[in-house]
Amino acid sequence: MKHTKAAVVTAILSLALALVGAPAQAATKPFWTPDAMRAAVPMDSLVAAPKITPKDVAKGPSAVIRSIPNGGGAWTGGGKVTQTAGRVFFLFNGQKASCSGDAVTSANGSVVVTAGHCVKYQGTWHTQWVFVPGYNNGNAPYGQWAAKTTLTTPQWEAGEDINYDVGMAVVSPLNSQRLTDVVGAQGIAFNQPKNQNMYTFGYPAASPYDGTKLIYCSGSTFTDFLLTKDHGMNCNMTGGSSGGPWFLSFNEATGTGVQASVNSFGYNFLPGYMFGPYFGADAQNLYNRAQAA
Template identity: 90%
Template sequence: MKHTKTAVITAILALAFALVGIPAQAAAKPFWTPDAMRAAVPMDSLVRAPAVTPKDVARGQSTIIQSIPNGGGPWTGGGKVTQTAGRVFFLFNGQKASCSGDAVTSTNGSVVVTAGHCVKYQGTWHTQWVFVPGYDNGNAPYGQWAAKTTLTTPQWEASEDINYDVGMAVVNPLNGQRLTDVVGAQGIAFNQPKNQSMYTFGYPAASPYDGTKLIYCSGSTFTDFLLTQDHGMQCNMTGGSSGGPWFLSFNEGTGTGVQASVNSFGYNFLPGYMFGPYFGTDAQNLYNRAQAA
């Protein structure tokens, strides 16, 4: 009799929940709330490494990621870049951190390009990784896209070689849609001639910037004459812009271009310049892996 009463009560409660629309379990609160995104610090501020000096360069010592990169001013041109570019949020050794990224054309419609140190650094793969295209001061106008998988070049994965500081993420569908079906996509190219004019975008979050606006620089590029074979550009973006896209053939009217690098690093003794890795065959192989995932 006791078991029968229990069963009857359970059935009545289940019917009542169904009638009033009370879920059996409350929806999980998203990890990256607006406050959590605002509180995320630029990735480079969590990296402790010795400064590189001109003497170090003379001795041929390796460079490090420092105040990743530098910028020009807020982008007010509109266009597709305001949808494809966004902020990247993740946990680095348990701490909330941020970078930048960009959605590019791909077979799976789900590839985000960023810097290698924005997916893995000091032997640690980042967790709770999401891409927020069109980020706007804590708001995610096109949603938060969680990574299904993150990848990087073999050289960055093995030894974090600054020449190959390229990372990519394949994000899960959101509300049944693929990323680039929602925000569009930029082109991407590899093995392009160097020393061309380019545009670069990112969400710098270290002073004097605060991560709320899309910042850009444009101008002629040069090949790093110090320690790497990277692209260089005069630009003053700060930490948090790492992983933001560098474009060839950028059209200010439509906000579209062909991505050929990402914001990677700056020399602490050479302020006002940023550097980005050359998209060669290794970056192309990484892209092929990502779009097939």
């Protein structure tokens, strides 16, 4: 039953998976040129998902969702988030695709947090994976950071259970510097209370967005009452935003917060809402593996 539920939710992902690119530093022309990054598409553009209606899923309590966000707007507040958040590029079965990610504090100074489907999907680990912090319309102001390893939770790796759609990458040094020494880092926390106010960021690349700008939503969150135990928020981000950070205690003036989830999926019969996995013990174990790698 667990695998069936995960398969149904995966089939209705409306926030895209995204994949990355090639070594950031090479003597020859880099794989992820500005044109290649602009050409990368959200993963949901590459996977034909069947149409699912509310009648096809288990019925949850008839709850009224109340969430009043500032949503779907370009982030103009500046601050550290404009450096720590970025786009993720990779190849999924040979196709150029994109997600979002965020640099967090870590012992090795090299951890990027993203969604599980942004490192592995349908049994395939993505290749040519790079993180581009502060991405700006094909430009990489802080460089391209190639992953030396990508990881995910045991539940996502084994059965792509949407409740554990968390991925992380450990990136190699660039010009002899570590990632967070260059762009800074956001905090990260686990096992936090649910139903709090949060901010979420990402680089949606599916219409009406084009992946060129950092977009955000903010407001109260609720707990999904349909198929998952995920956080939910009223937010109209689209494919490509997957893997972007959800923050608690976000300070608009400094652009800093404590990351406690990532953009994961949306139901196709519930437009305007986005969901992200709860960062519990399994996400914490993943983080400990990543920062020790």
